[in-house]
Amino acid sequence: MQWNNASEFFAMGxxxxxxxGSFGLCALAMIAEPLLVCQRRNRAIKxxxxxxx
Amino acid sequence: MINWFKYSAPSTFYPLAGKLIPVFWTLAALxxxxxxYISFFVAPTDAxxxxxxxxxxxxxxxxxxxxxxxxxxxxxxxxxxxxxTRLSGMMTRALAPTGALFAxxxxxxxxxxxxxxxxxxxVWDARLTSELILFFLYIGFMALQAAIDDPxxxxxxxxxxxxxxxxxxxxxxxxxxxxxxxxxxxSVSLTKSPSMATTMLWGMLTMALAxxxxxxxxxxMRARTIMLEREGNTxxxxxxxxxxxxx
Numbered sequence: 001m002q003w004n005n006a007s008e009f010f011a012m013g014x015x016x017x018x019x020x021g022s023f024g025l026c027a028l029a030m031i032a033e034p035l036l037v038c039q040r041r042n043r044a045i046k047x048x049x050x051x052x053x
Numbered sequence: 054m055i056n057w058f059k060y061s062a063p064s065t066f067y068p069l070a071g072k073l074i075p076v077f078w079t080l081a082a083l084x085x086x087x088x089x090y091i092s093f094f095v096a097p098t099d100a101x102x103x104x105x106x107x108x109x110x111x112x113x114x115x116x117x118x119x120x121x122x123x124x125x126x127x128x129x130x131x132x133x134x135x136x137x138t139r140l141s142g143m144m145t146r147a148l149a150p151t152g153a154l155f156a157x158x159x160x161x162x163x164x165x166x167x168x169x170x171x172x173x174x175x176v177w178d179a180r181l182t183s184e185l186i187l188f189f190l191y192i193g194f195m196a197l198q199a200a201i202d203d204p205x206x207x208x209x210x211x212x213x214x215x216x217x218x219x220x221x222x223x224x225x226x227x228x229x230x231x232x233x234x235x236x237x238x239x240s241v242s243l244t245k246s247p248s249m250a251t252t253m254l255w256g257m258l259t260m261a262l263a264x265x266x267x268x269x270x271x272x273x274m275r276a277r278t279i280m281l282e283r284e285g286n287t288x289x290x291x292x293x294x295x296x297x298x299x300x
Binding site for chain 2: 019022033034049
Protein backbone atom coordinates (compact mmCIF):
# COMPACT_ATOMS: atom_id res chain seq x y z
CA MET A 1 0.00 0.00 0.00
CA GLN A 2 1.31 3.45 -0.89
CA TRP A 3 -0.71 5.66 1.48
CA ASN A 4 0.61 6.69 4.87
CA ASN A 5 -2.52 8.51 5.98
CA ALA A 6 -5.99 9.54 4.86
CA SER A 7 -5.04 13.00 3.60
CA GLU A 8 -2.39 11.49 1.35
CA PHE A 9 -5.04 9.13 0.02
CA PHE A 10 -7.47 11.96 -0.74
CA ALA A 11 -4.76 14.11 -2.31
CA MET A 12 -3.93 11.32 -4.81
CA GLY A 13 -0.46 12.73 -5.35
CA UNK A 14 -1.86 16.07 -6.50
CA UNK A 15 -4.38 14.48 -8.87
CA UNK A 16 -7.18 14.40 -6.30
CA UNK A 17 -9.54 16.64 -8.25
CA UNK A 18 -9.24 14.52 -11.41
CA UNK A 19 -9.32 11.11 -9.75
CA UNK A 20 -12.20 11.88 -7.36
CA GLY A 21 -14.04 13.83 -10.04
CA SER A 22 -13.99 10.69 -12.18
CA PHE A 23 -14.81 8.12 -9.50
CA GLY A 24 -17.29 10.42 -7.79
CA LEU A 25 -19.46 11.11 -10.80
CA CYS A 26 -19.27 7.47 -11.80
CA ALA A 27 -20.52 6.36 -8.38
CA LEU A 28 -23.23 9.02 -8.37
CA ALA A 29 -24.48 7.99 -11.82
CA MET A 30 -24.49 4.31 -10.94
CA ILE A 31 -26.55 4.99 -7.82
CA ALA A 32 -28.94 7.40 -9.53
CA GLU A 33 -29.73 5.20 -12.53
CA PRO A 34 -31.25 2.23 -10.65
CA LEU A 35 -33.18 4.66 -8.41
CA LEU A 36 -34.67 6.35 -11.47
CA VAL A 37 -35.62 2.95 -12.88
CA CYS A 38 -37.32 2.03 -9.58
CA GLN A 39 -39.26 5.28 -9.70
CA ARG A 40 -40.38 4.57 -13.26
CA ARG A 41 -41.41 1.04 -12.25
CA ASN A 42 -43.52 2.32 -9.36
CA ARG A 43 -45.20 4.80 -11.68
CA ALA A 44 -46.00 2.00 -14.15
CA ILE A 45 -47.44 -0.20 -11.40
CA LYS A 46 -49.55 2.63 -10.03
CA UNK A 47 -50.94 3.33 -13.48
CA UNK A 48 -51.99 -0.30 -13.95
CA UNK A 49 -53.61 -0.33 -10.52
CA UNK A 50 -55.55 2.83 -11.36
CA UNK A 51 -56.78 1.15 -14.54
CA UNK A 52 -57.98 -1.87 -12.61
CA UNK A 53 -59.84 0.00 -9.90
CA MET B 54 -32.55 -28.17 -26.14
CA ILE B 55 -33.79 -25.04 -24.50
CA ASN B 56 -36.74 -23.47 -26.20
CA TRP B 57 -35.47 -19.89 -26.44
CA PHE B 58 -38.69 -18.65 -27.93
CA LYS B 59 -40.48 -19.56 -24.74
CA TYR B 60 -38.29 -17.11 -22.83
CA SER B 61 -38.78 -14.44 -25.45
CA ALA B 62 -42.38 -14.09 -24.30
CA PRO B 63 -42.58 -11.21 -21.80
CA SER B 64 -44.83 -13.28 -19.50
CA THR B 65 -42.09 -15.90 -18.97
CA PHE B 66 -39.20 -13.46 -19.17
CA TYR B 67 -40.59 -11.17 -16.47
CA PRO B 68 -40.40 -13.64 -13.53
CA LEU B 69 -37.08 -15.06 -14.77
CA ALA B 70 -35.55 -11.55 -14.88
CA GLY B 71 -36.97 -10.92 -11.41
CA LYS B 72 -34.94 -13.85 -10.09
CA LEU B 73 -31.76 -12.80 -11.91
CA ILE B 74 -31.72 -9.13 -10.84
CA PRO B 75 -30.63 -9.71 -7.20
CA VAL B 76 -27.96 -12.17 -8.39
CA PHE B 77 -26.42 -9.57 -10.68
CA TRP B 78 -26.68 -6.80 -8.06
CA THR B 79 -24.77 -8.99 -5.62
CA LEU B 80 -22.13 -9.76 -8.25
CA ALA B 81 -21.84 -6.07 -9.14
CA ALA B 82 -21.37 -5.05 -5.50
CA LEU B 83 -18.81 -7.78 -4.77
CA UNK B 84 -16.78 -7.26 -7.94
CA UNK B 85 -17.02 -3.49 -7.54
CA UNK B 86 -15.68 -3.68 -3.98
CA UNK B 87 -12.79 -5.94 -5.02
CA UNK B 88 -12.10 -3.79 -8.08
CA UNK B 89 -12.01 -0.57 -6.06
CA TYR B 90 -9.75 -2.18 -3.49
CA ILE B 91 -7.29 -3.21 -6.20
CA SER B 92 -7.60 0.21 -7.88
CA PHE B 93 -6.62 2.17 -4.80
CA PHE B 94 -4.70 -0.16 -2.49
CA VAL B 95 -3.06 -2.89 -4.53
CA ALA B 96 -2.14 -1.32 -7.87
CA PRO B 97 1.20 0.50 -7.64
CA THR B 98 1.83 4.17 -8.45
CA ASP B 99 2.55 4.67 -12.14
CA ALA B 100 6.10 5.67 -13.01
CA UNK B 101 5.03 8.38 -15.47
CA UNK B 102 1.57 9.48 -14.37
CA UNK B 103 1.81 9.14 -10.60
CA UNK B 104 -1.59 8.56 -8.99
CA UNK B 105 -3.45 10.28 -11.84
CA UNK B 106 -3.45 7.10 -13.91
CA UNK B 107 -5.94 5.50 -11.47
CA UNK B 108 -8.72 6.96 -13.60
CA UNK B 109 -7.96 4.06 -15.96
CA UNK B 110 -9.86 1.70 -13.63
CA UNK B 111 -13.16 3.28 -14.59
CA UNK B 112 -12.28 4.97 -17.86
CA UNK B 113 -11.41 1.77 -19.73
CA UNK B 114 -14.27 -0.38 -18.35
CA UNK B 115 -16.78 2.44 -19.05
CA UNK B 116 -15.48 2.79 -22.62
CA UNK B 117 -15.62 -0.97 -23.18
CA UNK B 118 -19.16 -1.12 -21.84
CA UNK B 119 -20.29 1.75 -24.05
CA UNK B 120 -19.12 -0.24 -27.08
CA UNK B 121 -20.33 -3.67 -25.88
CA UNK B 122 -23.78 -2.38 -25.03
CA UNK B 123 -24.16 -0.92 -28.49
CA UNK B 124 -23.17 -4.28 -30.02
CA UNK B 125 -25.69 -6.09 -27.82
CA UNK B 126 -28.37 -3.58 -28.87
CA UNK B 127 -27.50 -4.29 -32.51
CA UNK B 128 -27.71 -8.03 -31.80
CA UNK B 129 -31.18 -7.72 -30.23
CA UNK B 130 -32.22 -5.48 -33.12
CA UNK B 131 -31.17 -8.10 -35.64
CA UNK B 132 -33.14 -10.75 -33.72
CA UNK B 133 -36.10 -8.40 -33.55
CA UNK B 134 -36.13 -7.69 -37.26
CA UNK B 135 -35.66 -11.39 -38.10
CA UNK B 136 -38.07 -13.09 -35.70
CA UNK B 137 -40.32 -10.15 -34.89
CA THR B 138 -40.29 -10.89 -31.17
CA ARG B 139 -41.57 -8.29 -28.71
CA LEU B 140 -38.74 -8.91 -26.26
CA SER B 141 -36.02 -7.72 -28.66
CA GLY B 142 -37.36 -4.19 -28.89
CA MET B 143 -37.84 -4.05 -25.15
CA MET B 144 -34.27 -5.21 -24.48
CA THR B 145 -32.81 -2.76 -27.01
CA ARG B 146 -34.76 0.04 -25.36
CA ALA B 147 -33.75 -1.12 -21.88
CA LEU B 148 -30.05 -1.05 -22.76
CA ALA B 149 -29.87 2.33 -24.52
CA PRO B 150 -29.89 4.66 -21.47
CA THR B 151 -27.22 2.58 -19.70
CA GLY B 152 -25.10 2.61 -22.86
CA ALA B 153 -25.50 6.38 -23.11
CA LEU B 154 -24.47 6.68 -19.46
CA PHE B 155 -21.29 4.68 -20.03
CA ALA B 156 -20.44 6.64 -23.18
CA UNK B 157 -20.87 9.83 -21.17
CA UNK B 158 -18.75 8.49 -18.28
CA UNK B 159 -16.08 7.45 -20.77
CA UNK B 160 -15.94 11.00 -22.14
CA UNK B 161 -16.13 12.57 -18.69
CA UNK B 162 -13.36 10.47 -17.13
CA UNK B 163 -11.37 10.91 -20.33
CA UNK B 164 -11.61 14.69 -20.02
CA UNK B 165 -10.53 14.55 -16.38
CA UNK B 166 -7.62 12.36 -17.37
CA UNK B 167 -6.69 14.36 -20.46
CA UNK B 168 -6.47 17.67 -18.64
CA UNK B 169 -3.57 16.81 -16.31
CA UNK B 170 -1.78 14.48 -18.77
CA UNK B 171 -2.25 16.17 -22.17
CA UNK B 172 -3.07 19.65 -20.94
CA UNK B 173 -6.49 19.62 -22.64
CA UNK B 174 -9.98 18.53 -21.57
CA UNK B 175 -10.82 17.70 -25.15
CA VAL B 176 -9.10 17.31 -28.51
CA TRP B 177 -10.70 16.46 -31.86
CA ASP B 178 -8.82 13.24 -32.01
CA ALA B 179 -10.20 10.20 -33.90
CA ARG B 180 -10.71 8.13 -30.71
CA LEU B 181 -12.45 10.90 -28.80
CA THR B 182 -14.56 12.05 -31.73
CA SER B 183 -15.79 8.55 -32.59
CA GLU B 184 -16.72 7.97 -28.93
CA LEU B 185 -18.63 11.25 -28.95
CA ILE B 186 -20.49 10.02 -32.05
CA LEU B 187 -21.36 6.84 -30.15
CA PHE B 188 -22.83 8.97 -27.37
CA PHE B 189 -24.90 10.88 -29.96
CA LEU B 190 -26.06 7.58 -31.48
CA TYR B 191 -27.43 6.51 -28.10
CA ILE B 192 -29.14 9.86 -27.63
CA GLY B 193 -30.47 9.66 -31.19
CA PHE B 194 -31.82 6.16 -30.56
CA MET B 195 -33.64 7.28 -27.43
CA ALA B 196 -35.02 10.41 -29.12
CA LEU B 197 -36.27 8.33 -32.05
CA GLN B 198 -38.01 5.89 -29.71
CA ALA B 199 -39.62 8.73 -27.82
CA ALA B 200 -40.79 10.39 -31.05
CA ILE B 201 -42.76 7.42 -32.42
CA ASP B 202 -46.01 6.67 -30.59
CA ASP B 203 -46.63 3.16 -31.88
CA PRO B 204 -44.19 0.99 -29.89
CA UNK B 205 -43.86 -1.70 -32.55
CA UNK B 206 -42.97 0.84 -35.22
CA UNK B 207 -40.62 2.57 -32.80
CA UNK B 208 -38.92 -0.80 -32.22
CA UNK B 209 -38.38 -1.36 -35.93
CA UNK B 210 -37.07 2.15 -36.54
CA UNK B 211 -34.79 1.88 -33.52
CA UNK B 212 -33.56 -1.52 -34.68
CA UNK B 213 -32.55 -0.06 -38.04
CA UNK B 214 -30.77 2.86 -36.40
CA UNK B 215 -28.81 0.62 -34.04
CA UNK B 216 -27.83 -1.75 -36.87
CA UNK B 217 -26.61 1.09 -39.07
CA UNK B 218 -24.84 2.77 -36.16
CA UNK B 219 -22.94 -0.34 -35.13
CA UNK B 220 -20.44 0.44 -37.92
CA UNK B 221 -19.09 3.11 -35.56
CA UNK B 222 -17.95 0.56 -32.96
CA UNK B 223 -15.01 -0.91 -34.93
CA UNK B 224 -14.11 2.64 -35.95
CA UNK B 225 -13.73 3.57 -32.27
CA UNK B 226 -11.84 0.39 -31.49
CA UNK B 227 -9.33 0.66 -34.35
CA UNK B 228 -9.14 4.48 -34.41
CA UNK B 229 -5.87 4.46 -32.47
CA UNK B 230 -4.34 2.19 -35.14
CA UNK B 231 -5.80 3.77 -38.26
CA UNK B 232 -5.05 7.36 -37.43
CA UNK B 233 -2.39 9.28 -35.59
CA UNK B 234 -4.12 10.00 -32.34
CA UNK B 235 -3.16 11.76 -29.16
CA UNK B 236 -5.03 9.01 -27.35
CA UNK B 237 -2.70 6.16 -26.49
CA UNK B 238 -2.95 2.79 -28.23
CA UNK B 239 -4.67 -0.21 -26.66
CA SER B 240 -2.97 -1.40 -23.46
CA VAL B 241 -4.95 -4.61 -23.62
CA SER B 242 -5.61 -6.44 -26.87
CA LEU B 243 -6.61 -9.91 -27.95
CA THR B 244 -3.52 -10.50 -30.04
CA LYS B 245 -0.62 -9.63 -27.77
CA SER B 246 0.13 -9.71 -24.07
CA PRO B 247 -0.95 -6.56 -22.23
CA SER B 248 1.56 -3.73 -21.86
CA MET B 249 0.81 -3.00 -18.23
CA ALA B 250 1.50 -4.28 -14.72
CA THR B 251 -0.46 -7.42 -13.85
CA THR B 252 -2.14 -5.88 -10.80
CA MET B 253 -3.32 -2.92 -12.90
CA LEU B 254 -4.71 -5.35 -15.47
CA TRP B 255 -6.56 -7.36 -12.81
CA GLY B 256 -8.03 -4.20 -11.32
CA MET B 257 -9.28 -3.11 -14.70
CA LEU B 258 -10.75 -6.51 -15.56
CA THR B 259 -12.50 -6.80 -12.18
CA MET B 260 -14.01 -3.33 -12.63
CA ALA B 261 -15.08 -4.28 -16.15
CA LEU B 262 -16.84 -7.39 -14.80
CA ALA B 263 -18.51 -5.28 -12.11
CA UNK B 264 -19.77 -2.91 -14.82
CA UNK B 265 -21.07 -5.92 -16.77
CA UNK B 266 -23.02 -7.19 -13.77
CA UNK B 267 -24.34 -3.68 -13.12
CA UNK B 268 -25.44 -3.32 -16.75
CA UNK B 269 -27.27 -6.65 -16.75
CA UNK B 270 -29.01 -5.86 -13.46
CA UNK B 271 -30.15 -2.37 -14.42
CA UNK B 272 -31.12 -3.38 -17.97
CA UNK B 273 -33.26 -6.26 -16.67
CA MET B 274 -34.93 -3.88 -14.22
CA ARG B 275 -35.68 -1.44 -17.02
CA ALA B 276 -36.88 -4.21 -19.33
CA ARG B 277 -39.35 -5.34 -16.68
CA THR B 278 -40.60 -1.80 -16.28
CA ILE B 279 -41.05 -1.46 -20.03
CA MET B 280 -43.09 -4.69 -20.00
CA LEU B 281 -45.36 -3.24 -17.33
CA GLU B 282 -45.76 -0.01 -19.30
CA ARG B 283 -46.51 -1.69 -22.61
CA GLU B 284 -48.54 -4.69 -21.54
CA GLY B 285 -50.47 -3.11 -18.67
CA ASN B 286 -53.78 -4.12 -20.23
CA THR B 287 -52.94 -7.83 -20.53
CA UNK B 288 -54.03 -10.64 -18.20
CA UNK B 289 -50.55 -11.74 -17.23
CA UNK B 290 -49.50 -8.28 -16.06
CA UNK B 291 -52.70 -7.70 -14.13
CA UNK B 292 -52.23 -11.01 -12.32
CA UNK B 293 -48.63 -10.31 -11.34
CA UNK B 294 -48.08 -10.35 -7.58
CA UNK B 295 -46.10 -7.08 -7.98
CA UNK B 296 -49.19 -5.33 -9.28
CA UNK B 297 -51.66 -6.89 -6.85
CA UNK B 298 -49.64 -6.60 -3.65
CA UNK B 299 -49.03 -2.88 -3.38
CA UNK B 300 -52.66 -2.03 -4.12
